[in-house]
Amino acid sequence: MIRRLLAAPAASALVLALAACGGSSDPSLNQTGAQPDLPRQDQTLIPPMKVSPPVPGTANCRPCPPASPSPPSPPT
């Protein structure tokens, strides 16, 4: 019973770890515009998954000056 209880979280952690592996991109590829580079298809059992979690306390902060996105220099 105890072994079973331990197995599920361990399996989940392993799968999440696998999901976090690989998936690095090649910065030399052009990925925008009318003619993007289309690299070789790369299928894996568990594709890389990684989302950027929110900064703690971000939700409903009022206001969030440090969180202000930075716009570009003024148009010329």
Next chain:
Amino acid sequence: MPAGFTVTPFATDLKIPRQMLVLPNGDVLVAEGSGGKEAPKLRPKDVIAGVIKARGKSSVKGGDRITLLRDADNDGRPELRAVLVQNLNAPYGLAYVDGALYVAEQDALTRFPFQPGQTGISAPGQRVTDLPSHINHHWTKALTASADGRFLYVGIGSNSNVGERGMEVEQDRAVVWEVDRQTGAHRTIAEGIRNPTALAVEPATNLLWSVVNERDELGPQLVPDYLTQVRDGAFYGWPYSYWGQTTDPRAHPQKPDLVARAIRPDYALGSHVAALGLDFARGGGFGGAFSTGAFVGMHGSWNRQDPSGYKVVFVPFANGRPSGPPVDFATGFLKDGKARGRPVGVAFDPAKRVLLVADDVSNTVWRIAPGG
């Protein structure tokens, strides 16, 4: 922050702000909500993806409402904030035409009698047409009106990543509908357009454009999400091919006849950037390099190691077409690997010369304006 523009919170404490609409009188409507919760997970990796995606979301429950913000003196601080409509079903796309507000909920296109200046709607909505909602793997329903106001255009996303639920559940999915505003009758004008998350009319040509989220699980740099003119009768490839006629082996049986007529989108935005917002600069925009073109809100990636998106870019246009590389317009949503915000809808107000950015992590609408 570089000189030249000021970024300030225009509204906070929202409940999952997604798309926005600037009304003719300058009032701003914000659709708040989150849908698609009923889509069953097919495979173990779908469960994992759900866990990963949830880590990047706000814990706030979607408002299922539309909030009105009025900043008549354009000082960046709305003097009036009101809930215009509530008890909606995951509202997303918004359009106003000739005394009517149209709301694309996750299961229906609804019309409310409305005049700019109103701060509340008590009349019940009238259903213009049902929208596909079975499973709702992609639940958002993008919306915009044609330049002459006769038609409404609705973007309806696919019911899977790449057809893994079977193609029978993809009927009326991965399409753009043209809806007759008066009768509610619709016809499909574009197919194979995987997830058209925002629609807008390009002001120089009055042609319809969309940002589209492409498929996952082919690697960190496949497949580019894109910005494209929505051409009447076009097939954009999904699920059989991408970027024109590059076939996807996961879609079987293949349909060579469909692939043969798949067209290339106009403009790649990058893989997995999750473009969710689109609006065009009008009335000279911000001037200079930002006078004509498209603002694109990128929610950000969940399925690659190095994040992509998490910003607002500007795609310059000339003669109604993209004319150069995208320019980062608003960045800084990521810091030290954590999200301080995730852009969704963008709305440009030519009268006030401001860009509004909905952010569904900090539950804020940001206001970006020249000056400061």
